[in-house]
Amino acid sequence: MSSLKEECGVVGVFGDPEAANLIYLSLYALQHRGQEACGIITLDEGRMFAHKAFGLVGDAFNREVLQKLVGDRGVGHNRYSTHGGRSMQNIQPFYFKTPYGHFALAHNGNLTNANDLRKKLEAEGSIFQSSSDTEIFMHLVAKSRADSILGRIKEATKQVRGAYSLVILTEDRLFALRDPFGFRPLVLGRKGGAAIVASETCALDLIDAKFEREVAPGEIIEISAEKIQSHINGQRPEQRHAFCSFEPIYFARPDSVIFSEPLYEVRKNLGRELAAESGVEADVVIAVPDSGVPMAIGYSQKSGIPHEVGLVRNHYIGRTFIEPTQSIRDFGVRLKLNPVESVLRGRRVIVVDDSLVRGTTSVKILRMIRSAGAKEIHVRIGSPPITHSCYYGVDTPSRDKLLAAQKNVKDICEFIGADSLAYLSVDGLQRALNDQAKTKYCYACFSGNYPEEICSEILPQPTDAKGPGLRAKC
Amino acid sequence: MSSLKEECGVVGVFGDPEAANLIYLSLYALQHRGQEACGIITLDEGRMFAHKAFGLVGDAFNREVLQKLVGDRGVGHNRYSTHGGRSMQNIQPFYFKTPYGHFALAHNGNLTNANDLRKKLEAEGSIFQSSSDTEIFMHLVAKSRADSILGRIKEATKQVRGAYSLVILTEDRLFALRDPFGFRPLVLGRKGGAAIVASETCALDLIDAKFEREVAPGEIIEISAEKIQSHINGQRPEQRHAFCSFEPIYFARPDSVIFSEPLYEVRKNLGRELAAESGVEADVVIAVPDSGVPMAIGYSQKSGIPHEVGLVRNHYIGRTFIEPTQSIRDFGVRLKLNPVESVLRGRRVIVVDDSLVRGTTSVKILRMIRSAGAKEIHVRIGSPPITHSCYYGVDTPSRDKLLAAQKNVKDICEFIGADSLAYLSVDGLQRALNDQAKTKYCYACFSGNYPEEICSEILPQPTDAKGPGLRAKC
Amino acid sequence: MSSLKEECGVVGVFGDPEAANLIYLSLYALQHRGQEACGIITLDEGRMFAHKAFGLVGDAFNREVLQKLVGDRGVGHNRYSTHGGRSMQNIQPFYFKTPYGHFALAHNGNLTNANDLRKKLEAEGSIFQSSSDTEIFMHLVAKSRADSILGRIKEATKQVRGAYSLVILTEDRLFALRDPFGFRPLVLGRKGGAAIVASETCALDLIDAKFEREVAPGEIIEISAEKIQSHINGQRPEQRHAFCSFEPIYFARPDSVIFSEPLYEVRKNLGRELAAESGVEADVVIAVPDSGVPMAIGYSQKSGIPHEVGLVRNHYIGRTFIEPTQSIRDFGVRLKLNPVESVLRGRRVIVVDDSLVRGTTSVKILRMIRSAGAKEIHVRIGSPPITHSCYYGVDTPSRDKLLAAQKNVKDICEFIGADSLAYLSVDGLQRALNDQAKTKYCYACFSGNYPEEICSEILPQPTDAKGPGLRAKC
Amino acid sequence: MSSLKEECGVVGVFGDPEAANLIYLSLYALQHRGQEACGIITLDEGRMFAHKAFGLVGDAFNREVLQKLVGDRGVGHNRYSTHGGRSMQNIQPFYFKTPYGHFALAHNGNLTNANDLRKKLEAEGSIFQSSSDTEIFMHLVAKSRADSILGRIKEATKQVRGAYSLVILTEDRLFALRDPFGFRPLVLGRKGGAAIVASETCALDLIDAKFEREVAPGEIIEISAEKIQSHINGQRPEQRHAFCSFEPIYFARPDSVIFSEPLYEVRKNLGRELAAESGVEADVVIAVPDSGVPMAIGYSQKSGIPHEVGLVRNHYIGRTFIEPTQSIRDFGVRLKLNPVESVLRGRRVIVVDDSLVRGTTSVKILRMIRSAGAKEIHVRIGSPPITHSCYYGVDTPSRDKLLAAQKNVKDICEFIGADSLAYLSVDGLQRALNDQAKTKYCYACFSGNYPEEICSEILPQPTDAKGPGLRAKC
DSSP states (O other): OOOOOOOEEEEEEEOOTTTHHHHHHHHHHGGGGSSSSSEEEEEEETEEEEEEEOOHHHOOOOOOHHSOOOOSSSEEEOOOOOOOOGGGGGGGGGEETTTEEEEEEEEEEETHHHEEEEHHHHHHTTTTTTTTTTTHHHHHHHHHHSSSSSHHHHHHHHHOOEEEEEEEEEESEEEEETTTTTOOOEEEEEETEEEEEESHHHHHHHHEEEEEEOOTTTTEEEEEESEEEEEEEEOOOOOOOEEETHHHIIIIIITTTETTEEEEHHHHHHHHHHHSSSSSOOOOOEETTTHHHHHHHEEEEEEEHOOOOOOEOOOOOOOOOOOSOOOOOOOHHHHEEOHHHHHHTTTTEEOOOOOOOSSSSHHHHHHHHHHOOOOOEEEEEEOOOOOSSOSSSOOOOGGOOHHHSSSSHHHHHHHTTTTTEEEEHHHHHHHHHTTTTTSEEOHHHEEEEEOOOOSSBOOOOSSSSOSSOBBOOO | OOOOOOOOOOOOSSSTHHHHHHHHHHHHTTTGGOSSEEEEEEEHHHEEEEEESSHHHHOOHHHHHHHSSSSSOOOOOOOOOOOOOOOOOSOOOOOEEEETEEEEEEEEETTTHHHHHHHHHHHHOOOOOOOOTTHHHHHHHHOOSSSSSHHHHHHHHOOEEEEEEEEEEEEEEEEEOOTTOSSOHHHEEEETTEEEEEEHHHHHHHTTTTEEEOOOOTTTEEEEEEEEEEEEEEEOOOOOEEEEEHHHIIIIIITOTHHHHHEEHHHHHHHHHHHHHHHOOOEEEEEEETTHHHHHHHHHHHOOOOOEEEEEEEEOOOOOOOOOOSSTTHHHHHHEEOOOOHHHHEEEEEEEEEEOOHHHHHHHHHHHHHHHTTEEEEESSSSSOOOSOOOOSSSOGGGOOOOHHHHHHHHHHHHHHHEEEEEEEEEHHHHHHTTSSOSSSEEEHHHHOOOOOSOBOOOOSOOOOOOOOOBBBB | OOOOOOOEEEEESSOOOHHHHHHHHHHTTGGGGGOOOOEEEEEEEEEEEEEEESHHHHHHOHHHHHHHHHHSEEEEEEEEEOSSSGGGGOOOOOEEEEEEEEEEEEEEEETHHHHHHHHHHHHTOBBBOOSOOOOHHHHHHOOOOOSSHHHHHHHHHHHEEEEEEEEEESOOOOOEETTTTTOOHHHHEEEEEEEESSSSSSHHTTTTOOEEEEOOEEEEEOOOOOOEEEEEOOOOOSOOOOTTTTTIISSSTTTTTETTTHHHHHHHHHHHHHHHOOOOOOEEEEEOOHHHHHHHHHHHHHOOOOOOOOOOSSOOOOOOOOOOOOOOTTTHHHHHHHEEEEHTTTTHHHEEESSSSSOOOHHHHHHHHHTTTTEEEEEEHHHHHHHHSSSSSBBOOOOGHHHHHHHHHHHHHHHHTOEEEEEOOOOHHHTTTTTTSSOOOOOOHHHHSSSSSSOOOBBSSSSOOOOOOOOOOO | OOOOOEEEEEEEESTTTHHHHHHHHHHHHHHHGOOOOEEEEEEEEEEEEEEEEEEEEEEEHHHHHHHHOSSSSEEEEEEOOOOOOOOOOGOOOOEEEHHHHEEEEEEEETTTTTTHHHHHHHHOOOOOOOOOHHHHHHHHHHOOOOSHHHHHHHHHHHOOOEEEEEEEEEOOOOOEETTOOSSSSSSSEEEEEEEEEEESSHHHTTOOOOOEEETTTTTEEEOSSSSSSEOOOOOOOOOOOOOEEEEIIIITTTTEETTEEEHHHHHHHHHHHHHEEEEOSSSEEEOTTTTHHHHHHHHHHHHHOOOOEEEEOOOOSOOOOOOOOOOOOTHHHHHHEEEEEHHHTOOEEEEEEOOOSHHHHHHHHHHHHHHHTTTEEEEEEEEEOOOOOOOOBBBBOOOOOOOHHHHHHHHHHHHOOSSEEEEEEEEEEEHHHTTSOOEEEEOOOHHHHOOOOOOOOOOOSOOOSSSOOOOOOO
């Protein structure tokens, strides 16, 4: 039950008369990647149709809205929930009308040289509508002197750094591109004659589309009515990739296959490695739902200690909850989870969770488990300690709020109230990810070794932006 | 993933200045018992305050609404979702102003002589506002000549038959009563000086209240500022009880203790009994979430076959979903569940589910599992075949739509597309429920042996009621 | 610009396949009679369809809602705006299901023996849903032992006293009835084969229906598919009628014909009488819009002093307005009216208004006129001083808030800041109403001579009713 | 009751802690200038706060929204209602963040070289968010190389042609500017220490501000905390002005003073001139409300024929109305107006209206008047025939839909069903406007003599803009 948040899910459809419906369902399948807001833009006979709204996909769209989104092509976007102010302007997909036709784009990731580019563009007279780094890409395309859209996109990619999985819709093309490191996932599928691009394969499953392949790091896929072409992104794709390791650990859905790995198996492996590295005598293994469940099953299978449901998740969590003024201890966690006393009372319990970020939720969960009668609590974390911030699209807190950047494991164990605590080692993680060569994944949040050089200077937000936002400048 | 629906969850609070907040949270914890509508009524210095709305508790209430529900006492209700029309008039709690003060009530259950009583009351000039059988109870109280509220309530209980777990709020009392058979659960808890009554213990857990005991079948608990008194219901409580066996099989939350049994353990026992009765060689045991999960774990532990997550549930299910006009095979089920191919491909799979009602959903789930590569599918159901309708508050379809009333097991196995199918025996169920003497639970839906005589004549609805509604007359 | 409020507008349609649309438009035409809430109930093949909501007709209904209100017959109601709490339960039409079929009714007026009847009914076990006196009528019908609906209605009318213009819809009948005094208007019209009943003729005009005649005081009109029959109300219609004189003075629309008089001419006559009784030298006559306009024109024509638009009314008045914390003098009135300086500066101005109730608005209007430069202000009121409360459906304030019950004309003149003030005499009013015999209209609010005996005891509200409500008991 | 529509009302406030409330009330007073949408932007300590919505001011804003619009300065805008699609992007005020601070603007008018400028800007890489010509002004400011905001604004005004009354808010300044012809009105007022800019004086009246003077044609007023400075607009103000003559005829409120004339008197003069030019024997003069009322009064005073209210306006017009499928003749007009039969029956009626555009509404009104019994109908129009389109902000239909561009007066008289018809002459109009020298007002819609050269080529909309939009290119 990580408190980490990612920035988005993206979808593109080209060549299906029900494009809006398919995008809508794909966004629904990708809802776990962003719950703040969502949007769909379609194109039909030279006209663009858009609907964007705050809230979940199932609330933001209805039949009437979808029927107005006509056309056989479109793009969609899910945005994650920030805690501060929110602006309609920041809901994607973004779009604008150019002299050479419509242009819409949806972005998952984070550009690391956004501030510099924005300042330069504003000085030249560009007007920004949002505080999103994604809009920079649009201005770079608008100002490019290349004589084709593909050329303009390539010129733009030459100037940006950082993480981007992008889908772009123009008058007669759908482009799907991924930065050379491949931080964020992006997959290509087919449904009849239509091409589908989406952040994860679970979106393809829901709409009965066939998974074809990943969009490669550093690749631009150009989809038209005639053909699908692959181009090399302006920047040379490097040998070394940097897939986000938190996608398999926590973000992606366990039924997805991303970075070519079936996630359920990766998560079970994380549990197995954990059991091998940090075994402990106990009566029962329980998971913190939901990403911890396959890890707990893996741990149980490796260790032979039975897996039980020790924490029941409430499925009807609403938007906001009104807390009584009288204190209900650990109120927020209780709304989501309730311990099963018959599983816990008098037992030595192994609690498997995917990660520890701030640790505040774990304190409450362990307190609930303890008060339900657990005799011993042994916490096992399916990932290494997070000691550094992410600049590639994961909304990590600043280092002073990262538990593992501030305390050693012993102190953390005490802080959360466990009898023992163990993290998975980076080696164990790499084994589970099948990346012993260490050239596929990004482990920067565990090590501080960023794939690109990151300046130490963290600039204030370029506008009165409402999100938390991490921006770095070199 | 039973398609059975129950009629309600009820809550009462007496003696806490934040009564509305506590009822709200309790209803939230009881949301699984009814998702169509909800309501809260509180009482303060002789004035009643009410809010009722369609939708989930988390949507229907907000801070502003709750702040208007002042008072240290109140009652609340969750109503289940019907598919047909719905009427604001049917949302509970019901209330009316009497010459002797306010009167509000919330009901879980179903009266079996509702039609007769309603006709009689209407002939005498009573005006009904709803199509609910619950309103009958109010009119019986209003027309009673007894000189106390307790006396009026007793007179009313003498006239009604069937299932009722009721909470009643008057000017200075909270009453909690349960019919002599005890069909539906009702528990009493304490939070500081306040008394709490709720359908299940999970409601007490969320608000940090202490579970005290069940309201006994045939008991009227009278709660006032001074004391809590227990009365015998007008009808003599009989030796034989008739707790609904579908509460532990499916309805109640696994972290609840009802009818004095911890449900998670009961469900695991159902799985164990199933494994003992109907073992089969296989590679993996998977559950149809969520009530099937403890059963699958029990099955796995008994059989030694590993339990895996073979079906992933989508947590963001919205109100309604727009289906593309192009057919997506098994669309409705796909929205809720997605198979995990890496678990299923090439495997012999045991699928554990809580019950089979119409079987239509199972057909789709098995098709998905099969197309994800399962080599064999062995379905194991944690309850006996349902062959008869329920008249006590469970919304069972009519017999011609009950799969097991129409087909034998072999035909059902074929119909749903399984390689083998086994139900739990009634004996196995009784062992799991610890009811070998067969005096505690109602098994009528498996056997047709109803606790009371039920007329064969099923009357049409007394009004143009919108719900499906089952009514029986003798 | 009287601050008096009336209780309602009512409509009934029988025999038009678009009944709901016609009722909706009629309510829209009768919007001036009530702006708090509105509702429509229709009947089709034994099923009732209802929609009720707070707000104006144009906001409360839309195409989708109207399409669901199927059937060729129905009743509708507009409710006036109270300032205190409001309850969904009080929105009319009311309806209930009886053993002899559906029964819906809409009421304009006020029963003067409501308290007594309610107490008696509650003691017998009747359950009330609203705090409205209208519900009493329903219970009297439900408890009647007469063997026809007409008989039941007659029995009910024998028991109630006060003002009622009622439309009642049953399975196969539409009834329209008016109390023997005829306090409130009610007219019958025809549109093709359909019968229409409405509070005022302007509703007939909008839907292109032909005005046929008034429903007579003490008459029950029974409309069925076969014929229209006239019955004498249970109480003998008396020689003396008591039409509300404030209907022509203020409530009704100037394009309506009610109590057989064209209202525009009555209002012009009021102005003429006023000029004849209380002439004064001046440069210009202006009206307080809107009911004052025909009076000002009458005054101008009689006196020869030119009529000008001295106060411009804002047509976009919304629901609520946010007042700045810094004081804007006479803010509330400025939102509605703005003086035209070029008409007023340096002039001697006659201001014609329909009535003076509390006088607080007049103070503000006169201050605006004065500050726009008027040299002299002579106020002329088109009705006599209001000195007594109304118990027949007009929401007059209590006597201590009635300006003319507390002050003499000279003091009122000073209080509102006029240079002179004159009211119309009761004789003048009777001439304008063509009621020199004084047997047609009720003048109780000007004289205290009530048509029926009214007890001095004003009882508190029978329930925690939210409206202001005037109730009298004998 | 002209069917012409204007584009907007604008407001700016500088120096009042309740800026948002004052703008809100001003927009409310200017609601007649635009009903489609409205918006307010305020500035406080370097942060901008915005709220924009479709609908009337009274619906779009509430207390909560206004409280969030903090700051002592801001701008507001009302937008007129188009019939086609509508886009959130087109709601003003527009704003953007520049490297030199915030910039917000609100515009009334229409630029005549919008297409050319837009094409040029897009070719240089500017991204447009709306289809509004107003956004062009923002891009010109953003791309200017001047070193002050004033300089940038001046550079922008040098490039645009056509009609603009603009209010611009920057970090520490409020600018108010008007094009050299002064097509649209704009006035300056004071309220305590605060400066107020608004389209009409009626906005100043409502908020108790003092009218100071008009913003002069070709003037830029720069308001800061220290002082108010007047600058000459980049273009030399010419001798000849071109105030829109439809502002006094129809658009502006009769209680406003614009172009230094009190509108009520101008309208009465129009009626007087009409009576002098085109007298006819008749019994009664009636107005088509509302702008026709002062004209009818003027006509009556000049001719001696009495003025009466012959058409009653319904004050509760909602957003949309559901028309019955059965035809109600002249349904749309009936919703707004109802004839007063007692005024019309058997009379020779003079009907005074402000203008005739398409004539379709007049046909219906005359038919209603005729069926209410009028013996003769003489239509008198308070303006000359409209024969040409407007390119300066009035939404005139194309010439083929302009009645007077297609038919002569006799044919029009027949078409609308009148017994006689007369328009005011251009000379009469100029006398009423006190513009005998013909240098103050624009009469292009009556004559085709445009103040600037207008190309005959009417280009299609530059984007898939939703509004009707007239654009001309030279």
